Amino acid sequence: MVEAILMMLGLGAVCGTILGIASKVFYVYEDPRIAEVEGCLAGANCGACGYAGCSAAAVAVVGGQAQANVCIIGGPESAQKVAAVMGLDPGTAEPLRSLNTCQGGKRAEDRFYYTGVKSCRALAAFYGGKRVCHIGCLGYGDCIKACKFDAIHMDPKGYPVVDEVKCVGCMACEKACPKEIINVKSMSQRLLELNCEEDALAPCRQTCPAEINIPQYIAQVREGDYEGSVRTIRERNPLLLACGRVCPHPCESYCRRGLEDEPVSINQLKRFVADLEMNSGKRYPITCAPETGKRVAIIGGGPAGLSCAYFLRRVGHHATIYEAMPKLGGMLRYGIPEYRLPKKVLDWEIDGILNLGVDYHTNVKLGVDFDVGSLVSAGYDAIFLSVGAWNDYNLNIDGEDLEGCFTGIDFLSRIGLGEKITIGRRAAVIGGGNTAIDCVRTLIRLGAREVYIVYRRTRREMPANAVEIDAAEHEGVKFHFLAAPVRVIGDERGHVKQLEYLKMELGEPDASGRRRPVPIEGSETRLDVDMLITAIGQAPDVSFKSDVTRLKDLEITRRRAIAHDPITMQSAIPYIFTGGDAATGASLVIEAIGAGRRAARSINQYVTGQKVEAPPGVLYGRHIRETLFEHVEGVRRKPRAKMPELPVDERIHSFAEADLVLSEESAVAESQRCLSCCRLCYDPDVSKVA
Amino acid sequence: MGDYIVLAISCILVNNILLAQYLGNCPFLGTSKKMETAVGMAMAVVFVLVMAGVITWIVNTYILQKYDLVFLQTIAFILVIAALVQFVEMFLKKSIPALYSGLGIFLPLITTNCAVMGVCLINMKEEYNFLQALVASFSYAVGYGLALVLFAGIRERILLARVPTPLQDTSIALVTAGILSLTFFAFKGMV
Numbered sequence: 001m002v003e004a005i006l007m008m009l010g011l012g013a014v015c016g017t018i019l020g021i022a023s024k025v026f027y028v029y030e031d032p033r034i035a036e037v038e039g040c041l042a043g044a045n046c047g048a049c050g051y052a053g054c055s056a057a058a059v060a061v062v063g064g065q066a067q068a069n070v071c072i073i074g075g076p077e078s079a080q081k082v083a084a085v086m087g088l089d090p091g092t093a094e095p096l097r098s099l100n101t102c103q104g105g106k107r108a109e110d111r112f113y114y115t116g117v118k119s120c121r122a123l124a125a126f127y128g129g130k131r132v133c134h135i136g137c138l139g140y141g142d143c144i145k146a147c148k149f150d151a152i153h154m155d156p157k158g159y160p161v162v163d164e165v166k167c168v169g170c171m172a173c174e175k176a177c178p179k180e181i182i183n184v185k186s187m188s189q190r191l192l193e194l195n196c197e198e199d200a201l202a203p204c205r206q207t208c209p210a211e212i213n214i215p216q217y218i219a220q221v222r223e224g225d226y227e228g229s230v231r232t233i234r235e236r237n238p239l240l241l242a243c244g245r246v247c248p249h250p251c252e253s254y255c256r257r258g259l260e261d262e263p264v265s266i267n268q269l270k271r272f273v274a275d276l277e278m279n280s281g282k283r284y285p286i287t288c289a290p291e292t293g294k295r296v297a298i299i300g301g302g303p304a305g306l307s308c309a310y311f312l313r314r315v316g317h318h319a320t321i322y323e324a325m326p327k328l329g330g331m332l333r334y335g336i337p338e339y340r341l342p343k344k345v346l347d348w349e350i351d352g353i354l355n356l357g358v359d360y361h362t363n364v365k366l367g368v369d370f371d372v373g374s375l376v377s378a379g380y381d382a383i384f385l386s387v388g389a390w391n392d393y394n395l396n397i398d399g400e401d402l403e404g405c406f407t408g409i410d411f412l413s414r415i416g417l418g419e420k421i422t423i424g425r426r427a428a429v430i431g432g433g434n435t436a437i438d439c440v441r442t443l444i445r446l447g448a449r450e451v452y453i454v455y456r457r458t459r460r461e462m463p464a465n466a467v468e469i470d471a472a473e474h475e476g477v478k479f480h481f482l483a484a485p486v487r488v489i490g491d492e493r494g495h496v497k498q499l500e501y502l503k504m505e506l507g508e509p510d511a512s513g514r515r516r517p518v519p520i521e522g523s524e525t526r527l528d529v530d531m532l533i534t535a536i537g538q539a540p541d542v543s544f545k546s547d548v549t550r551l552k553d554l555e556i557t558r559r560r561a562i563a564h565d566p567i568t569m570q571s572a573i574p575y576i577f578t579g580g581d582a583a584t585g586a587s588l589v590i591e592a593i594g595a596g597r598r599a600a601r602s603i604n605q606y607v608t609g610q611k612v613e614a615p616p617g618v619l620y621g622r623h624i625r626e627t628l629f630e631h632v633e634g635v636r637r638k639p640r641a642k643m644p645e646l647p648v649d650e651r652i653h654s655f656a657e658a659d660l661v662l663s664e665e666s667a668v669a670e671s672q673r674c675l676s677c678c679r680l681c682y683d684p685d686v687s688k689v690a
Numbered sequence: 691m692g693d694y695i696v697l698a699i700s701c702i703l704v705n706n707i708l709l710a711q712y713l714g715n716c717p718f719l720g721t722s723k724k725m726e727t728a729v730g731m732a733m734a735v736v737f738v739l740v741m742a743g744v745i746t747w748i749v750n751t752y753i754l755q756k757y758d759l760v761f762l763q764t765i766a767f768i769l770v771i772a773a774l775v776q777f778v779e780m781f782l783k784k785s786i787p788a789l790y791s792g793l794g795i796f797l798p799l800i801t802t803n804c805a806v807m808g809v810c811l812i813n814m815k816e817e818y819n820f821l822q823a824l825v826a827s828f829s830y831a832v833g834y835g836l837a838l839v840l841f842a843g844i845r846e847r848i849l850l851a852r853v854p855t856p857l858q859d860t861s862i863a864l865v866t867a868g869i870l871s872l873t874f875f876a877f878k879g880m881v
Contacts, residue, residue, distance in 0.1 A: 007759055011749075011766060015773035022777050026784035118858065122850050 033085055034058045040081035042073035048148075048170030061086065072096070073149075073168045095186065096169025098151070098162045102137035102181040102200045103215075104681045106158030124178035133626070133679040135198055137181055146176035188289045188315040191235060192601040194567070197617040197624060202677035204251040204266060206623050209594040210243075210307075212236040214251055214266055215678070221269055221671040227284050229273045234286065237593050238310040239303055241278060241349045242332050244271025245341050245659065247590050248434075248465045254623070256677050259632050262640040264674045265662075272667040278348055288356055289316035294607040297322060297380040299366050302330020303589045304386035304580025306353055307596025308603070313356045315604055320380075321360040322370065326417070328360060330388050331581070332589065334413035335435070337442045338655035367544030372551055372576070381607040382575050384599055385562060386592070389538040389581035395430065399488030400534070404496035408435040408535025415442060424531030426450040428499050430485055431535035432462035435586075437469060439533045440477045444652050451477050452527065456484040456504055461514045471645070471659075475652050480527070482506070484519060488532060498526045540582040551576075561585050566621075567614035569599035574612070577603055627679050634684025641670040694825050700881040701829030707805050708837040709871040714805025718838060719863055721796075728842035732835030734796035736828070739806055741778060742771045743827025746810040747820055767810050775800075805834055841870060 038058035049070045051057040060066035061082060068086060069079035075095060108131040120142040123129040129138045137159045144152045144160055151166035152173060160182065162173075174184045181200060185193075195201055195211045204214045213232050220229035233240045247267050255263030277284055294317045298305045301323035309319035327333055328350050332341060354360065364370055366387065375383055392407030394400060404424060408431065414421060427448045429439045432455040440451045453472070455462060458481045462469060473479070482504040489498040503523035506515035539560040545551050555563035555572040562571055562578045569577045579595030581587055598620075605612045644660040645651075651658045662670065675682040707713050714735075721731040746767050754760050779797055782790040790797075800806060809830045813823045844866055853862050 003757060004759055004762055007753070007757060007762065008765070008769075011753075011769055015769060019773055019776055019780075022780050026780040028784050118855070119849065125850050 031062050034062045036085045037061050037082055040074070040078050040085060041071045042078060044073055044148075048072040048168065048172065072170050075168075096171075096184050097164050097186070098143075098167050098169065098173050098182060098184045099190070100137065100143075100160050100162060100182045102135070102179075102678065103157070103159055103676070104132060104136045104200075104678055106139070107681050107683055108132040108136055108139070108158075121176070121178050129178060132681045133200075135179060135181060135200060135679065136681070138179060142176040142178070143173035143182050146172040148172060152182075186289070187287065188604070191311060191314055192597070192604060194598065194601065194615055195619040196615055197619055199619075200678050201619070201624065201627070202679075203254040203256060203623065203627050204677070206619060206627065207254040208236075208251045209588065209591040209621075210237045210597065211594060212251075215674065215676050217273070218264070218266070218269055218671045218674040219676060221273060221667060222674070224668075226273050226276050229269075230277050230284055233270060233273070236597065237590070238307055238353055239332070239349055239589070239593055240270055240274040241345050242303070242341055243267070243590055243593070244274045245345075245657075246332075246336055248588060250588075250590075254628075256629060256632050256675055256682060257635060257673060259629060260635040261637045261673075265641050265643070265670050268641060268643060268662050269667055269671060272662045272664075275661045278345065283352055283355070286314070286352075286356060288314045291318070292316040292608070294318065294381045295320065295379060296382045296384060296603055296607070297375045297378075298384045298386065300324075300330060300386040300388055300580070300582065301328035301360060301362075302386060302388050302580055302592065303332055304388075304582075304592035304596040304599075305330070305384065306350065307593040308384045308386065308577075308579060308600045309358045309596075310353045310356065311597050311600035312603060313353075313358050315600070317604065317607065319358050321358060322364050322366070323360060323362045324365040324387075325413075326362055328354075328362065331409075334416040335409055335438070337412065337415070337438050337445075339441065339445065339651065339658045340438070342657050365544075371544075373549070376550070376575075382577065382603045384596075384603065385571065385576055385578045385582060386580040386596070387540060387542075387544070387582045389540040389561075389586045391539050391541045391560075392534065393537045393539065395485060395534055395536065397485055397487050399490055399496070402488055402490040402496045402532075403494050404531050405488060406531070406533045408439055408533055409538050411533050412438055412442065415446075421446075423448050424529065426452075426529045427531035427533065428452040428454050428480075428527060428529045429533045429535055430454045430499075431537070432457065432464060433535065433537065434464045434468060435538075436533075436535040437464045437472050439535050441468075441472050441475060443531075443533075444475050444477065445655055448531070452480055452529070453477055454480045454483050454485060454499065454501060454527070456482065456517045457514065458482060458506065467643075474648050476648075482517060483525070484517065486524065489526070496530060496532050497528070499529050499532060500524055500526050538581070538586045540585070542582075559585050565614075567598060567618055568602040568605075568612050569595055570602055570606075570612050575606065577606075624679065632675070632682070632684075634686045635675070636685040638673055638685075640673070641666045694822070696881055697822060697825055698829040701826050702833040702836065703874065703877040704881050705830075706833040706837055706874050707809060707830045708834055709867070709874040711808065712871075713808040714803055714834060717800065717803065718841065718867070719860060722838055722842040722845055722863070725839070725842045725846060728838045731796050731800075732838050734800055735803075735805070735834050735838075736831040738775060738778075738797065738800055738803075739809055739827050739831035739834070740824070741774055742806050742810055743813055743823050744820075745770055745774050747813060747818070747823040750814050751820075763811070763814065764807075767807060771806060771810070805830075837870070837874075841867065844870070 038055050041054040041057060043054050045053040049057050049072055051060050057066060057070050061070055068083040071078040118140050120138040120140045123138050131138060139158050141154055141160060144154060149166050149168055151163045152160050155161045169184050171184045173182050195206060202215045217229040217232040220232060237243060244267060249267040251266050252263040257264055296312050296317055296319050298309050298319055298321045301321040305321055309321055312319045325334060329346050332346055390409055392409050423446045427443045429436045436453060440453055443451045483501040484504055485499055485501045487500050488496055489500060491497040502519045503525060504517035504519050507518040508516055510516040542556050542560055545554055553573050557563050562583050564571050564578045564583050569579050571578050577599040579599045580592035583595060602612045641662055646658050705711060708718055717731060721727045749766060749770050754763060809827055813826055818826055845863060848862060
């Protein structure tokens with residue numbers, strides 16, 4: 001017994017002594033900071049940082065291979081502590097969050113009939129894992145199994161949902177997903193994403209020039225989450241009050257319900273949630289990424305400039321707007337009349353953007369009060385040129401410059417500025433676009449007795465929104481179609497008296513697909529008018545180019561717009577980006593907003609030292625072929641929500657807003673008409689089985 | 691010489707420590723999901739087993755048997771193996787950092803693995819001489835690595851197979867291990 005005890009003690013002593021000596025002999029110097037840094041990390045050994053455990057991460061930090069923000073669970077707190085130990089800059093990394101972009105779930109027909117394999121990875125290996133479309137969720141929850149933080153759960157609808165509060169952005173789910181539909185990105189990355197061919201996109205979402213996630217915001221209206229709906233829209237469009245009122249909603253023409261029924265009234269739902277926020281008296285908070293210290297000058301405070309400033313600000317850059325007019329808003333303020341977009345609404349919306357910390361200077365004009373050289377010397381890292389298209393085209397006919405003759409944008413902006421213009425009794429507006437309609441409806445409100453639209457094609461070819469044309473007709477506008485003005489006749493005082501036009505007939509279709517009007521010989525007709533407005537389109541005013549030596553290399557297109565790459569919005573001068581009407585010629589507000597965001601994406605690439613380039617497979621303006629259907633099964637016809645309007649008698653005597661907002665009840669009913677489409681699948685009204 | 695080859699074959703195939711003796715099952719199931727980890731584990735086992743086989747033989751022969759204390763075998767071996775692994779870890783970290791980082795986390799993990807302990811005890815039971823103990827330890831370790839790598843390959847394939855719901859994951863792994871073990875029984879008559 002004694003022997004045994006002695007023996008074990010002896011053995012223990014020998015082992016202990018040998019280890020003790022060994023620890024001295026084989027001592028490896030270890031930077032004491034490694035232990036200190038390790039103390040600042042979360043200690044979960046989760047491996048999310050890409051190193052084998054926290055001690056390996058600490059070694060990497062001390063060795064300089066990893067940044068202070070290496071610990072994903074620890075977040076900014078840990079980054080600051082590590083930075084304090086190492087004497088580093090904690091960096092400005094934003095938190096990463098996971099998101100599942102496919103919401104097809106159980107509505108996707110299950111193609112895997114056998115029991116057994118319950119793993120997305122295996123399914124993908126077998127069949128390419130195609131349930132309905134080739135990119136969609138397989139619904140076996142590999143991401144849920146991969147998540148170490150219990151942040152993903154299976155929604156009853158059959159697709160995984162990420163709990164943003166629990167998610168630490170460790171990327172485990174993204175690595176586990178064989179379909180690349182669950183991905184981990186920062187808010188900035190999501191804000192600047194462009195639609196690509198391999199994304200889960202409904203046709204409406206592909207059509208929207210601003211790429212708003214339409215099915216999601218409609219679903220949020222349906223669920224009563226109005227704040228969430230506003231947030232979804234704001235991820236792509238900061239001017240939702242304005243767009244909810246004036247957007248010609250190209251998305252609705254690609255609505256799948258529209259193939260069998262009237263399309264969903266997408267834009268009225270946008271207006272509904274946007275108005276709800278404004279009328280609630282408080283603004284929903286908007287988060288911005290940490291400051292990057294980069295400064296961008298934005299020339300022109302119209303929709304493109306505001307959109308670009310908004311997105312730049314949200315991803316952490318500093319934006320300063322230079323505006324030539326007395327107030328911000330561009331065409332939204334000076335081109336769109338009060339009855340369509342009240343100034344008070346616009347002010348509220350622009351204030352929301354400025355509140356994020358966007359600086360602005362008004363009444364300063366490029367080429368007069370400042371030039372590109374002065375901006376560069378003021379230390380701006382990039383410039384966004386969005387000066388709009390403010391030069392009206394002329395008819396180039398005799399008598400155009402007589403007293404009583406105006407041009408469209410000039411007229412509207414002078415009214416917008418509050419100038420008093422003598423209005424005639426009988427006024428004619430030449431043109432068929434939205435500007436022409438805005439002019440006639442403004443003239444009626446200003447007291448003109450007889451107002452005519454003179455347009456050289458027919459009503460079918462008018463580029464103005466159908467709703468607007470109808471509203472103008474209800475307000476008493478008379479239309480002269482197939483009429484091409486040839487000259488303006490004045491009286492002895494040099495004042496406009498008559499408009500002479502030729503009658504036309506429609507001939508062969510031209511390049512735009514519209515039938516070309518051909519004049520009828522000897523059909524001259526005279527129309528008695530005492531006021532004439534020409535609203536046949538606008539071009540950008542690029543006169544600033546001649547004054548500025550720094551803009552020598554800026555290329556201007558034949559149509560007097562700024563030449564640019566349509567995706568990156570970069571001009572011929574690398575640090576100058578452009579967007580809006582200045583880049584495209586007169587176009588839609590929503591197009592300008594989309595361009596502002598695309599430019600913000602490229603400016604972000606430029607100022608952070610990345611290569612300015614479009615993502616591979618970018619969709620811009622195109623549709624994914626497989627998503628466009630001929631017929632849609634399972635649709636039960638339901639009439640579209642009717643837009644409430646002010647009665648005609650009331651509205652023609654004032655500039656009070658003519659179009660009204662949907663009630664909550666009809667908005668929710670309208671949201672239920674949405675089929676919640678994605679690439680191929682959708683929720684039919686009538687299930688196939690029934 | 692021939693005897694040693696027979697001993698090696700018997701230890702690798704016929705008396706495979708995993709599939710014939712069923713020792714060291716927990717790392718066998720735990721680290722066989724990926725080929726990469728299986729190879730790391732196999733290397734670490736070879737390293738530790740050879741070291742442990744040698745040192746325990748010395749302890750047993752020159753201390754325990756000499757003083758008639760063989761009943762202390764188990765506890766003495768645990769102490770010696772643990773101290774040995776710690777020592778080796780320190781030595782490697784200083785002298786061969788490449789091997790140290792290659793073996794990584796597996797080295798301390800298998801300090802008191804039952805396969806390691808089992809091999810040492812078998813060596814004593816069979817009353818091998820020093821050289822035999824060395825060959826046996828190395829061969830058992832190779833056998834362990836072989837079984838582990840084979841099994842990892844099979845499990846990677848199983849992930850793609852139609853496995854009935856109640857048999858998924860560990861249960862199918864155990865069934866497969868059983869079948870794999872049966873195939874190793876075919877070597878039974880060889881030696």
